[in-house]
Amino acid sequence: xxxxxxxxxxxxxxxxxxxxxxxxxxxxxxxxxxxxxxxxxxxxxxxxxxxxxxxxxxxxxxxxxxxxxxxxxxxxxxxxxxxxxxxxxxxxxxxxxxxxxxxxxxxxxxxxxxxxxxxxxxxxxxxxxxxxxxxxxxxxxxxxxxxxxxxxxxxxxxxxxxxxxxxxxxxxxxxxxxxxxxxxxxxxxxxxxxxxxxxxxxxxxxxxxxxxxxxxxxxxxxxxxxxxxxxxxxxxxxxxxxxxxxxxxxxxxxxxxxxxxxxxxxxxxxxxxxxxxxxxxxxxxxxxxxxxxxxxxxxxxxxxxxxxxxxxxxxxxxxxxxxxxxxxxxxxxxxxxxxxxxxxxxxxxxxxxxxxxxxxxxxxxxxxxxxxxx
Amino acid sequence: xxxxxxxxxxxxxxxxxxxxxxxxxxxxxxxxxxxxxxxxxxxxxxxxxxxxxxxxxxxxxxxxxxxxxxxxxxxxxxxxxxxxxxxxxxxxxxxxxxxxxxxxxxxxxxxxxxxxxxxxxxxxxxxxxxxxxxxxxxxxxxxxxxxxxxxxxxxxxxxxxxxxxxxxxxxxxx
Numbered sequence: 001x002x003x004x005x006x007x008x009x010x011x012x013x014x015x016x017x018x019x020x021x022x023x024x025x026x027x028x029x030x031x032x033x034x035x036x037x038x039x040x041x042x043x044x045x046x047x048x049x050x051x052x053x054x055x056x057x058x059x060x061x062x063x064x065x066x067x068x069x070x071x072x073x074x075x076x077x078x079x080x081x082x083x084x085x086x087x088x089x090x091x092x093x094x095x096x097x098x099x100x101x102x103x104x105x106x107x108x109x110x111x112x113x114x115x116x117x118x119x120x121x122x123x124x125x126x127x128x129x130x131x132x133x134x135x136x137x138x139x140x141x142x143x144x145x146x147x148x149x150x151x152x153x154x155x156x157x158x159x160x161x162x163x164x165x166x167x168x169x170x171x172x173x174x175x176x177x178x179x180x181x182x183x184x185x186x187x188x189x190x191x192x193x194x195x196x197x198x199x200x201x202x203x204x205x206x207x208x209x210x211x212x213x214x215x216x217x218x219x220x221x222x223x224x225x226x227x228x229x230x231x232x233x234x235x236x237x238x239x240x241x242x243x244x245x246x247x248x249x250x251x252x253x254x255x256x257x258x259x260x261x262x263x264x265x266x267x268x269x270x271x272x273x274x275x276x277x278x279x280x281x282x283x284x285x286x287x288x289x290x291x292x293x294x295x296x297x298x299x300x301x302x303x304x305x306x307x308x309x310x311x312x313x314x315x316x317x318x319x320x321x322x323x324x325x326x327x328x329x330x331x332x333x334x335x336x337x338x339x340x341x342x343x344x345x346x347x348x349x350x351x352x353x354x355x356x357x358x359x360x361x362x363x364x365x366x367x368x369x370x371x372x373x374x
Numbered sequence: 375x376x377x378x379x380x381x382x383x384x385x386x387x388x389x390x391x392x393x394x395x396x397x398x399x400x401x402x403x404x405x406x407x408x409x410x411x412x413x414x415x416x417x418x419x420x421x422x423x424x425x426x427x428x429x430x431x432x433x434x435x436x437x438x439x440x441x442x443x444x445x446x447x448x449x450x451x452x453x454x455x456x457x458x459x460x461x462x463x464x465x466x467x468x469x470x471x472x473x474x475x476x477x478x479x480x481x482x483x484x485x486x487x488x489x490x491x492x493x494x495x496x497x498x499x500x501x502x503x504x505x506x507x508x509x510x511x512x513x514x515x516x517x518x519x520x521x522x523x524x525x526x527x528x529x530x531x532x533x534x535x536x537x538x539x540x541x542x543x544x545x546x547x548x
């Protein structure tokens with residue numbers, strides 16, 4: 001439900017002193033949080049959330065937290081037998097994983113009623129920009145950390161159980177297997193010092209990325225990339241796009257919903273998904289589950305003149321089948337935990353506390369023309 | 375000797391006014407309950423230069439003493455919400471005074487100029503204690519003015535009168 005800014009402002013300034021007012025604000029705020037999360041989290045576009053309740057979950061006997069147990073498809077096959085023969089037995093068993101819940105919360109925002117008067121910006125804007133956006137960013141960050149862990153685990157398995165450096169030099173020396181992570185065409189050919197400098201994405205890069213998944217009885221269905229890497233795609237030539245598309249792209253950009261037959265998700269959150277990292281995924285049913293336990297909650301209170309509000313949700317993001325994700329790296333340096341080239345901090349999500357760095361520098365008086373009132 | 379159970383650290387006073395802060399674990403493997411060195415509730419943690427939690431005292435042997443301020447862990451061993459978040463964030467009582475019952479203590483240990491826990495309002499400090507063959511970062515008695523280790527609380531009820539648990543109130547003093 002969308003709530004006009006004036007309604008929220010009125011509720012904050014006039015109704016917050018009453019129990020009825022608090023209830024009403026919490027109701028509006030809670031609804032608003034849920035709507036915006038679905039809209040903007042890239043994690044939710046790749047792994048759509050499902051609502052679950054307490055009844056769907058299992059408790060622990062050791063502590064008071066919850067998991068939801070997920071069944072994974074059992075193994076089965078068929079075989080040729082003779083008229084007198086019989087098939088081999090399969091004592092049925094299916095793997096299961098636990099999807100554990102944790103909380104993602106906004107900060108607890110506090111402000112005095114009097115100081116709120118100094119803002120012309122509607123308080124709903126604060127809720128939207130701070131609470132909702134912060135929560136969705138952390139969802140995406142958790143998701144990104146998990147998909148990166150998945151591809152690195154697959155890489156380690158494919159390289160004999162050892163974390164193996166994957167950079168231009170190791171590819172050229174033939175000392176690493178690119179099973180779940182592949183370097184781009186320009187990155188792998190680089191003879192310069194390995195770095196986190198991102199090379200423009202090439203059409204063969206995407207095709208080779210798809211083949212990492214498509215060769216394992218899975219199919220890549222979605223691509224996740226940053227806007228920065230997407231911009232490089234607009235540099236593709238007529239040989240990549242063809243005559244008609246090249247003309248269209250020169251005017252309107254790339255306007256289609258699929259790229260090389262795959263849906264794509266673009267993000268501007270380059271502090272979470274760092275430029276030069278492109279992932280491909282199967283359909284969600286092969287990948288895992290994203291559960292939301294109950295509904296998002298919104299708390300607001302006013303004690304004397306101090307207004308306090310906070311939003312949170314209880315979620316579980318579980319990649320049950322790690323084989324359903326593959327990665328393309330468009331830089332020449334090593335992004336494994338070996339960190340051979342010392343670039344890991346440049347290609348992995350920034351620390352939680354460093355997220356959402358402010359771009360404007362108005363507090364440092366950096367705005368132009370600078371005017372001093374007197 | 376205290377016995378470690380499923381729940382070892384419970385509040386006696388209101389927790390609403392406390393600042394309960396989650397920090398990432400410097401060693402994420404300590405969130406895994408199958409790790410022999412897994413953290414249990416009631417252990418005392420300090421923060422490192424990366425703003426991450428680590429045990430306040432080395433647990434290689436019993437009898438080590440903490441030299442920095444530390445904070446009690448309020449998360450039972452193997453909690454799912456700790457294991458599920460990517461940084462293995464776990465919660466400590468970061469700010470505010472409160473009263474707790476703990477099983478992670480050794481009343482008889484005398485650690486680095488300390489004293490056995492014998493009296494109400496005796497100051498407490500943090501040391502490595504052996505409980506059931508496993509070493510934890512727990513509470514031991516301080517000798518007060520003669521003891522230079524940081525004080526983290528004061529005894530309010532002795533284990534003998536509290537079902538084997540040590541009741542204490544927090545309160546820091548260097």
